[in-house]
Every structure is written in C-alpha cells, then in structure tokens.
Amino acid sequence: MADLPLHDQGDFADADRGFIAKLSPAVVRTADGRVVWDGDSYDFLQEDCPETAHPGLWRQSRLCARQGLYEVTSGVYQVRGLDLSNMTLVEGDRGVVVIDPLISTECAAAALKLYRAHRGDRPVTGVIYTHTHVDHFGGVRGVTDGGVPILAPAGFLEHAASERVYAGHAMTRRAVYLYGRALPRSPEGQIGCGLGMTASTGTVSLIPPTLDLTRTGQEETVDGIRMIFQLTPGAQAPAEMNLLLPDRRALCLAENATHNQHNLLSLRGAVVRDARAWARYLTEAVSLFAGRADVAFASHHWPTWGGEAIVRFLEQQRDMYAYLHDQTLRLINKGLTGPEIAEALHMPPQLEQAWHTHGYHGAVSHNVKAVYQRYLGWFDGNPAHLWEHPPRESAIRYVECLGGAAGVVAFARRYIDENDLRFAAQLLNHAVFADEGNKEARDLLAEVYTRLGHGAENATWRNFYLMGALELADGIVPATMDVTSPDLLAALSVEQIFDSIAIRVDGPRAWHERLAIDWHLTDLGERHRTTLCNGVLVQQRNPGDDAADLTLRLTKEQLVGLLAGKGVEGVEREGNTAVLQRLVAVLDRPVPDFAIVTA
Ligand SMILES: [Zn+2]
Secondary structure, three states, X not given: OOOOOOOOXXXXXXXXXXXXXXXXXXXXXXXXXXXXXXXXXXXXXXXXXXXXXXXXXXXHHHHHHOOEEEEEEOOEEEEEOOOOOOEEEEEOOOOEEEEXXXXXXXXXXXXXXXXXXXXXXXXXXXXXXXXXXXXXXXXXXXXXXXXXXXXXXXXXXXXXXXXXXXXXXXXXXXXXXXXOOOOXXXXXXXXXXXXXXXXXXXXXXXXXXXXXXXXXXXXXXXXXXXXXXXXXXXXXXXOEEEEEEOOOOEEEOOOOOOOOOOOOOOOOOOOOOXXXXXXXXXXXXXXXXXXXXOEEEOOOOOOEEOHHHHHHHHHHHHHHHHHHHHHHHHHHOOOOOHHHHHHHOOOOHHHHOOHHHOOOOOXXXXXXXXXXXXXXXXXXXXXXXXXXOOHHHHHHHHXXXXXXXXXXXXXXXXXXXXXXXXXXXXXXXXXXXXXXXXXXXXXXXXXXXXXXXXXXXXXXXXXXXXXXXXXXXXXXXXXXXXXXXXXXHHHXXXXXXXXXXXXXEOHHHHOOOOEEEEEEEOOXXXXXXXXXXXXXXXXXXXXXXXXXXXXXXXXXXXXXXXXXXXXXXXXXXXXXXXXXXXXXXXXXXXXXXXXXXXX
C-alpha cells in the first residue's frame, strides 16, 4: 500500500465549506414511491475504517457521502451527494442557471427544491451540459420543461445518444459490476465508486441543446451571467467543456479535474480516452484561467479555493495524466507489454502525496493498459497470444494438465496461504470456467474475490470483485434497469437508428436474404435506403431512382416507434410489405444479463 498523506485533512474542510442544509431524509422517490436515491444508506461510513475496506477509499467515500446544499462563492451554489454527480446553480438577473442536472429527473427536482428552500423560488433561466455523460444531463426535465437557453459543447447530442447505440447493452450489464449495484451498502459491501456514491435509478431525460459551443475562448451570456468556454473534446468525454464565470471569479472544470485519478478506460467498457489531450487541456486551462478564479469546482467532488491552490491542483492533475501517457509509451518502446508496465509504473512520490491523484475511480494499473490499448491494441506481439483458445476451452485444458479440479483447488489454497490472491484467482477461475458446477472452487473463488475487493484502493475494482463473489454465490443478478429513455431514443440521428438496427442483424440467419427498403422521413425531408445483403444492413442517404422492394413514408418519431417495437400503423407503405417482416425476422436480441464470472 502506498503511503497515504493522512496528515492532510484539507479535503474535509473543503467538502464542508459553505454548507447550508441537508436533504433530510436523503431519500428520493419516483411518483409511485420507488426509491431512486438513498443517501442515508451510507451513514455507516461515519464509523472508523473497518478491516473490510482500504483506508484511502474509506476516506474518499466518507467525503463523497456528504450531501446537501453548499455555497461555492457568492451567487454560486452546489447540491452535492444527491446523485453520482453535482448540480451547480448560478444566480443570474432573473433566476438561476443550472450546470449539469444529475442523472434522474427525480433527483434533479429534489436538488432544485432544496436550493429554492434556501435561496427563494427562482426560475430556471438556462441549463448547461458540460459533457455527454448521462450523469450530466439525464435529470434535465426535473429542472425545466425547456424554453430556456441550453448550452452544450459541439457534438453533444450525437455523442450523448451514441454511447447507448453500439455497445450499450454490454456496458449496462458491466455497469452493474462497476457500481456494485446488487451489493448491500455496508462496510463489507458497496461503499461508493470513487467519483461519488453510486448512480441514481430514476427517469432519464434529455432536452436537446439550443446552442452549441464551438471554440475555446467563446463567450456567452445567459440571464446576465457571463461565461467563457474552453472546449476539451476527446479527453474525459468525446464532447466536453470547462467554463469560467469571470464576474464570480469561479471556474467550472466539468469532469476534467476531480479529486481522484479518473479513468482513461472505464471498466464498464468504453472507447479509450486520450491522456495526451487531457494533459494538454489542463495546461491550457491554467494558461487561460489562472489568476481569474478564486474557486474551482467540478461536477463531482468538492471545490478547491484559492488561486494558488487551483493552479497546483490543475498542474498535479495534468502531470498525473501526462506521466501515465509518457511513461507508458517510454516502456512500450522498450518492449514492455500492458501487464508488465502496469506492474512497473508508479506515480512520482510527490504526486502520490496529493490525495486527488489516487486511483479511487481510475487506477494506474488499468489506465496504463488503456494507454497501451490506444496505441497498440489488444495484441502484444507474442504469437502465443495470437490464437489462444477461448477462456472455457483453455480452462478445461489447464485443469486437465494440473491433475483435475481437486488439484487446482489444492494449488489455489497454497497460493491463498502465501497471500498470492491474484494467482489464486487465476487458478480458481480456470476451475470454475472448466466446470461451473464445482461448488468448492466457486466458494473459494468468491472468498478470494471478496478479499481482493476489501483490499482494493479503487472503488470500481472493489465493486467488480465483490459483484463477482456475489454472482458466484447466488448466480447472475437479473437486469432490472430499463435502459430505454424516450428522450434518448428521440435524440438519435437517422443514421444512428439504422446503425442500431444493423448491429442487431443475426449475420448467419441473414446470409441469404436480399432486400431493399426506402425510408422517406417526411418531417425531415430526407430519403434513406437500407439494403440487406451478405448478412449486412447497409444504409445510404439519397439513393438512386431504381425501385426498392418497399417504400415507407413516415416521421422520425414513427421510425423511433418502429425501433421500440411499435407497429407500422399510420405509416404509408408502397411495395412489398412482407420485406419489412423479413428484416424483422433476422434481428437478434441482446442478452441483458450474460455471464461474467462463469462460462
Ligand atoms: Zn460524471
């Protein structure tokens, strides 16, 4: 375990600074009574750190579990701890502008109500989405019905919608592990995710932005509030921006600099992020904004006050990402592979002495592999790894070579005794993948995962290990989250809608199908053709005049309805309507609760 700067208690003072009021009880429900947020379930974090948690993570969770309304500076407030993210409220001439309205409309409404109870019934006069992740826009209908300026970085809508189009179902399943959704909240169970406690589970909404920010240095005024923007695409999110409130001397850092090491690649799966760009944006933030802010706040965690402290914080965050990037590439060019670099690379001690460089959400170990992945991909160059058997087939053979399952379990016990839990997990994983009915191996692996989880500094590692242990003991936890949000579906572009159909085509079933459908989007004035051939659904805009098998005239809303499984009533059809059924017949369904810790 790295030395922890336990003497440094400054974060506790900053996390409490400006406190006005709590939400009590800290429970948010839907209209029909379902609990979507329960902050009080984390009250146990007030106890001393138990044996079942890493002291650094326990400390971080204790800070993240604080909840309520806080004054950041005159006219700038935050509601923290009522969802994974923070809602920031900036008071203008007529009302209040909301920066990042949380994940769920229910939590956003509760946060606004708490603010209004102490600051008066100010109308919401504008909204800012700092970036494309759902914890920064999903609650918007909890604060406004629209009709106000909504500002977002260029590319926001496309990327906000696209994350769910392609690998969304797999990400949703893995997010159950990432957040430890099925774990009890207890000293032995879920104690947060580093960035916050967990994600709320209410109604996700989206109102499209009315104004895209397109360049760094752009200035806008909403409700008398001046804002200067810095665009930071391709770092923490594909579209993101920082902003300065010059008249408040306050700097919003979105999610580009928070009080932990962030992910270059989320363990739930994502397109890998660019550490080099991330570091450069932080350098740019210092040069643009140093001396112009007395407080810096983000959409997670607590603010940092004081001009010097802000610059130190930004430079340390910058150096952390730059070090990860540059040192990984240095070692790559000496021939080291991802797992080798992950073992060899350590943060400089002076950076480790800053709490906010610690890996509570991201981690040096998996971030290094993300840098490797970005530049070199999955293959490490070793031909032995080019054509390995898949996990279950490998496992069966390893178990046979090790003298059968009993032998593997015996070896595993030896490594457990030597406290080499990592190798014990590898061995027992083979035993379980070879025969998932092997209860002894399952139980022992669950025990090993539990111990690895309890020792982890990183909250998402802890959650993955403990979820693995839970599913080994109890079986797969069925998916309960409904991932479809009508607003998010409506935000899809026509191209994204056809993409989402194309990735559901069951290739082999469609090998011998051949059909063409023209889609005339009457409200958009667009013509698209989808052609199914060779097991591939190809889309083309403005097709030629040759006849398709079927022509449909419909609105985008009707197209979204078709995608959501509604029928074709009201859709004008011309040609062979049977081809639509033939297309639907070759569409596959995602599996929402696939196995992870068993074969
Ligand atoms: Zn976030």
